[in-house]
Amino acid sequence: MGMSELLEFSHKLAALELNAQELGLFTAVVLVSADRSGIQNMAAVEQLQENLIRGLRSLVNSSHRGTGHSSRFTKLLLKLPDLRTLNSMHTEKLLSFRIDA
Numbered sequence: 001m002g003m004s005e006l007l008e009f010s011h012k013l014a015a016l017e018l019n020a021q022e023l024g025l026f027t028a029v030v031l032v033s034a035d036r037s038g039i040q041n042m043a044a045v046e047q048l049q050e051n052l053i054r055g056l057r058s059l060v061n062s063s064h065r066g067t068g069h070s071s072r073f074t075k076l077l078l079k080l081p082d083l084r085t086l087n088s089m090h091t092e093k094l095l096s097f098r099i100d101a
Contacts, residue, residue: 013079018076022076032052034046
């Protein structure tokens with residue numbers, strides 16, 4: 001994983017100008033993912049993530065009323081695949097360190 005990808009992602013996320021509550025809910029959406037290994041009840045995790053996404057949409061809509069809030073919310077959700085890619089790259093790098101050691 002290169003620093004350039006991480007910095008690029010950070011700049012794009014910062015450009016959305018999220019407040020602390022929005023960033024906190026976005027973080028929760030990222031962390032609550034049914035496709036993580038070891039999940040026992042995928043349906044419950046999926047429901048929780050859907051509730052978090054609805055809450056995030058509501059918060060973004062109310063926080064940025066009249067400032068392109070729907071496109072801001074869409075841009076925010078489009079960051080999820082980028083984060084998964086960065087996570088995969090990071091995991092691969094950590095595994096290569098473990099193998100080399």
